[in-house]
Each structure stands twice: as structure tokens, then as C-alpha cells.
Amino acid sequence: MTDLEPIASEPILEVDDLHVGFESFDGFADVVDGVNLSVGKGEVVTVAGETGCGKSVTMKAILRLLNEPPARVSGDITFDGTSLRDLSKKEFDRIKGERMSLIFQDPMSSLNPTFTVGEQLVDTAQFGGYGNAGVLEYARRRYLGRERADARERALEMLEEVQMPDPESVMDSYPTQLSGGMRQRVLIAQALLNEPDLLIADEIGTALDVTIHDQILDLLQDLIDSHDLSVLMITHNLGIARQVSDRVYVMYGGRMVETAPTAQLFEQPKHPYTQGLIASIPRLTGGAMAEGIDGSVPEYLDPPEGCRFHPRCPYAHEACVERRPEMIASSAAAGVECVLHDETHVAPFEAPTLADTRDRMGTLEQRGNGPEEVTDD
Amino acid sequence: MTDSDAPLLEVRDLKKYFPVKGGLLKRTTGYVKAVDGMSFSIDHGETMALIGESGSGKSTVAETIIGLQRATDGTILFDGEDITDPSEEQLQEMRSRIQMVFQDPTSSLNPRRTIGKSLEVPMKSRGVPKEEREERISELLDLVELNDEYLYKYPHELSGGQKQRINIARAISIEPDLLLLDEPTSALDVSVQAKIIGLLEDLQAELNLTYLFITHDLSLVRNFADETAVMYLGELQEKGETTEVFHRPRHPYSRALLSAIPVTTEEEESYKPRREPLQGEIPSPRDVPSGCRFHTRCPYSVEACSEDTPALERVEGGPEVRCHIYDDAYRDEFDETPDISGPTGGQDQDDTEKTRAPSTEDAR
Numbered sequence: 001m002t003d004l005e006p007i008a009s010e011p012i013l014e015v016d017d018l019h020v021g022f023e024s025f026d027g028f029a030d031v032v033d034g035v036n037l038s039v040g041k042g043e044v045v046t047v048a049g050e051t052g053c054g055k056s057v058t059m060k061a062i063l064r065l066l067n068e069p070p071a072r073v074s075g076d077i078t079f080d081g082t083s084l085r086d087l088s089k090k091e092f093d094r095i096k097g098e099r100m101s102l103i104f105q106d107p108m109s110s111l112n113p114t115f116t117v118g119e120q121l122v123d124t125a126q127f128g129g130y131g132n133a134g135v136l137e138y139a140r141r142r143y144l145g146r147e148r149a150d151a152r153e154r155a156l157e158m159l160e161e162v163q164m165p166d167p168e169s170v171m172d173s174y175p176t177q178l179s180g181g182m183r184q185r186v187l188i189a190q191a192l193l194n195e196p197d198l199l200i201a202d203e204i205g206t207a208l209d210v211t212i213h214d215q216i217l218d219l220l221q222d223l224i225d226s227h228d229l230s231v232l233m234i235t236h237n238l239g240i241a242r243q244v245s246d247r248v249y250v251m252y253g254g255r256m257v258e259t260a261p262t263a264q265l266f267e268q269p270k271h272p273y274t275q276g277l278i279a280s281i282p283r284l285t286g287g288a289m290a291e292g293i294d295g296s297v298p299e300y301l302d303p304p305e306g307c308r309f310h311p312r313c314p315y316a317h318e319a320c321v322e323r324r325p326e327m328i329a330s331s332a333a334a335g336v337e338c339v340l341h342d343e344t345h346v347a348p349f350e351a352p353t354l355a356d357t358r359d360r361m362g363t364l365e366q367r368g369n370g371p372e373e374v375t376d377d
Numbered sequence: 378m379t380d381s382d383a384p385l386l387e388v389r390d391l392k393k394y395f396p397v398k399g400g401l402l403k404r405t406t407g408y409v410k411a412v413d414g415m416s417f418s419i420d421h422g423e424t425m426a427l428i429g430e431s432g433s434g435k436s437t438v439a440e441t442i443i444g445l446q447r448a449t450d451g452t453i454l455f456d457g458e459d460i461t462d463p464s465e466e467q468l469q470e471m472r473s474r475i476q477m478v479f480q481d482p483t484s485s486l487n488p489r490r491t492i493g494k495s496l497e498v499p500m501k502s503r504g505v506p507k508e509e510r511e512e513r514i515s516e517l518l519d520l521v522e523l524n525d526e527y528l529y530k531y532p533h534e535l536s537g538g539q540k541q542r543i544n545i546a547r548a549i550s551i552e553p554d555l556l557l558l559d560e561p562t563s564a565l566d567v568s569v570q571a572k573i574i575g576l577l578e579d580l581q582a583e584l585n586l587t588y589l590f591i592t593h594d595l596s597l598v599r600n601f602a603d604e605t606a607v608m609y610l611g612e613l614q615e616k617g618e619t620t621e622v623f624h625r626p627r628h629p630y631s632r633a634l635l636s637a638i639p640v641t642t643e644e645e646e647s648y649k650p651r652r653e654p655l656q657g658e659i660p661s662p663r664d665v666p667s668g669c670r671f672h673t674r675c676p677y678s679v680e681a682c683s684e685d686t687p688a689l690e691r692v693e694g695g696p697e698v699r700c701h702i703y704d705d706a707y708r709d710e711f712d713e714t715p716d717i718s719g720p721t722g723g724q725d726q727d728d729t730e731k732t733r734a735p736s737t738e739d740a741r
Contacts, residue, residue: 209430210637210638212430214636217639239639278641282570285648286600292567
């Protein structure tokens, strides 16, 4: 498989041939099947795909958040030159606490409701990466000297940086006393407290209203610039992917089916799945809306042979069932896992464009809205 | 009942307040004004979209219409009949003509009933004979593009999209006239969402249904609804034909909503109003701001906004807007007004007449 390089010069995170499966009563679920991924220094990378494509599992495997067993993980994960899978738990915790940060999807359930925001932030600032400091060490750092006060100072500064209204009183509030947008800001502040190099964000702000979501994305973008962060973001919303990222990976059925720099991906998507996904998004400009992709994401207990998208693909033919297509690179940072783009393969179809796929999917007729309608397209 | 020109559903000055109890004696200490003076109507076979952030009262409107909540004040007319405070008999009749599809396809199906049984319930309560019911269920499954295999399945065996199809089938099983769709696709993926919207459009054409479509996804509205109503803190802020509202959003809140949508093409980007990010978050409906309810977050707000309450007024070009900027008496007080000339790119040369509406040049 061809390795694709990040846009930025050197990668901070590299995932090579990652496999994640789960043992279950019904058999072995082969969820992540050979994922290659890289994030360059200072690059913002998005992994986009529908529910059940393996996005979150990939992220959890990188951060060792899966219990093994039942999970089975293999493959190499390299963070800034260090192979993460070889590290002991303690060494890994140190790296995770100090150099990587994670923002979870649900701002409600990721904060502990029994502690004030201040306590949670200050603990992170003081003990990030030192989860098992020991009782004596903990007590010394917690109650003696100025360390705690300094950490509190830092937490306050951070809250100001995420534009939290009235940070002093927020420090003494419990998470339930805050609104969704404020909780999300707290989480962002917490993630950035220890000045990480890599930020992993899982569906950030999806639970929020569109205007608040917009504020949060704006804020995040400012922070990415000012802190010089590398970001791996997971989203199901292609619009968000387009808004924030430099490069997008499209994931389907536990595989990365396509990657390209953001503008290229949205203008000339190559994989039939990417095309279908983009065509399915209702447009603000109105106009015909594609009918969506038939079927649903594969069962991982018994995934389809060959290309995992073939049961839903309008261009599927024998070659798609026979073997898994290779990643075909069109440039250093772009590639697609589809035989239609393999020049050595004689396919019964030309490689489709977005417009072809849209036509093939059939469209829903736009509603008549009086004479004005003609002016829309 | 009445002539067909009359709207199917008419809501006049609807109010729904929830009392807040507090203190030792549990006395009413205040009200949450979830819906505060809403008026709108939907014609036969039309789709009206109700959009707004969470907490704006969208779902309460639907719940009040279908009788899950009793209105505090105001009138709801369904096909000419007053159903604001329905009698038991009226409720029976009304429930078979108004149906609702809920947001979460999973929690709205009984996990211990097979799909066939779930679909049977509404017909049973309507007294449809058994043989007819079975036949009808097959028909329904066919209508929502599923087949008889699903009859004996349980909800957990179905995907989200399939479950939502079942919910829709159940809602149309007793041939209602009006469907209240409360965010029917927000729990689904985009490729599935497109399928469900397609299904709803087909059903509307086939069965002559009328929809009240509640959502926060504006791009979906653009493709689906005839009329759009924007709601904020229990009040309508802007209402008009979908094309007009999207082309030239007038109310600062509608503009902010539109400008906040993440889109996927350059073309759409140029279609959005200039970015006008909002300050802060939606205030509590328990303690609504004085004057214009939106003034605390509005980028244009001036002193008058916090003092005088604007009314929902028809402006030139068609839509009704609740904003002082479009009121001649106040216009001079604003330093800046939104540019409502519509999207750039020469798409609308042929409606110059409409851009002559309260233009920004007049104000400066």
C-alpha cells in the first residue's frame, strides 16, 4: 500500500496498517481494517465518514482507550518519532498527558458533575500525565507550596483565552450550572492547559446549536493558529471538515477510502462513496438534491469481500468483489482506494466524476416556490 | 367541513407558559414562556418549516397542536374547527387526522413489539377490522419502501433509517391530513437523510399530506419546505416563502443562522449572508429580555431595541419580520443595517423590483 505524505513537511503522528477488531459472542468483528494515516506538524486533518465507519475506534486505538481484550489492536503508531505501541503504560500516560490532548464529543458527559470546573482544570494543569503520582507525592504537590496556586492561575488564564465570560465564577461552578457552549469551552481550555502538540477532537460541538457551534469552531481555529497545534479531527459533517481542515480522510467500513487536500476533495472527489456523500448533502442554494446512497454501512462480523463499499456502489463490478483495491496515489498527499482509478485495470466504467454520481443516484425534484425559483441555479 | 381555500391548520396568538414553582408552599414564582404569541397557518398540501435553536419552543408548538400540551392562550383551528381545548370526542377525531413523527427513531418504537404489532396499534385504536389491518400493513411497508420481511422483526434489528421509515409508516397508517415532523432526520446520517426526505416528498405527493417540519438544519429546509418560519425564544422572528427567506434573510437572527451553516461548495459560500457571529447564547425563556428578545445577541441592536417590542410586520418583498430595522419609525436610529440585496453572482437580475424593498442605502 502506498503511503501518503502529509502536506506539512514532517509527520507528528503516523498510523501504519492499523487493525482493530473485537471479540464478541457472535464472532470476530473486524472493525478497522488496515488504516494508514498521518498528521503533519501544524496540519489540521479531518477524518470524515458516517456513523459506524470506525472513526472513533481509530481514535481510541491511537490513544489506547480500548480494552484489550476484547479489542485486538495491531499496527504501528508513531508519535513524533516514538513508537507508541512499544511504550509502557506509564511512559504512554506521560506522553498522552503532556503532549496529546483529547476533546470528546459530548461536553455534558466528559466533565465530572461532582467537582467544580476549577478543581477539574487545576488538577489537569497540575497532574496531567502523572496519573499515578502516589499518595505522598500527591499530597505534597496538592497542599504544600505554591504549585496549586500557580496551576489555578494558569487555568484562569486559559479560561480567559477561550473567551469564557466571567471566568472567576465559572471556576467555582459545577458543570451542570453551565450551558452547553460554556462546557465546550471548558473542555477546550482543559485540553490546551498543558500546551499539547497534538489535539485530537472527536465531533467537537456536534451537540450544540448551529450559532454556538459556529462560535466554537471560530475559537478553535484561533487557538490552532496561536498555539501552533497539529489537529486530528473526527466529524461526520463534511461542511465542518471543509471549514477547518487542510486535508481530509474519508473513512468507510473501517478503511480510509480517500484522502486529499480539502479544496481538491470537495471539488473533485474521486471515490464513489465520497461523491455520493457530497451529493447527498442538501444545498443551501437549493437545486436538485441527490437521493442518498442505497443500503447501509457494512456488518463488521461479516464484511463484504473485496472493496467494502461495493454492495452500495453504483459502479461495482467483478474486480470490486475479488480483491481489496489498492490505495492509488494521485499526488503526494492525495489518493483513492478504488479500482476505477487504477490505470492498469480495465474497468467497464470510466472513472466517475461527482456529476456522474449525482446523475446516477437520481435526484429529488426541487419544490416549486413560485416564479422566483428559476433564479436559484 | 369548510371550503378548501381555508388553511388546514391555523394557529392564532398561541401561548404556552409552564409555571415555575418554588418556595416552601410550592407557589408559582414565575413562568417559562415556551411559546409566546405565535400565529401562522399552513395550507392544504403545503410544507412549512419551523426553525430555531434548541430552547426556542419549536417542539412545544407541535406538542400543543397535537394536544400533548394544553395551550395557555390562543386558538388552534384545524380544518376550520377549534381544537385548542378539545373534548374527548374531538381528540379522537383529531388524533386520526394529525400525526407526529418524532426525532429519535429508536425511542419512539416499543422495543418489545414487532414492527407488525407497532404498525397495527393506531389502526386498532381506530377500530379498523383485523383483515383490513393486515392488508394495510403490507401496503404501508410497501409505501415506505420496505417489505413484509420486516413484519416480524424487532426494532433493534433495524438500522436508524429503517426505523424512521417504520415511524413514518405508523404515522400515515390512519391516513392523516397533517403530519408534524419533529426533526425526523437529525439522528440520521446524510446519505440516509436524503432517502428519508425523498420518501417524505413522495408520500406528500401521493397522499396529499400537509407537513409542519421542525428542524435546525437550514440547508434541508431550503430543499424541502414551501414556507419557512424562524423562531427565537417562543416568538416568530421571520416568516415567508422559503426562497425569499433564504435569498434575502432580513431578520438579524435569520442572517446569523444562515451564515453559521458549514457548507461544502464555494457557490454556497457566496450565497450565505456576510458572517455576523452572535454574542453569547440563547437566554433562558424564564427570564426573557425586554423589548426585542433578540437584542442581547444582535449585532445591530441599539437602545430602542431593549425598550420597545417590535411587532411581526409584513415588509416589502413578502415576508413578515419582527425587527425595528424594517420599521420606518426606528430606522434612523441604527448605525448599520444588514445588506439584503441578496446573493451576489448575478443569479437574480430579474427581480430587481424586490431588492427595492427597505434597502440599506436609505438608512445611511
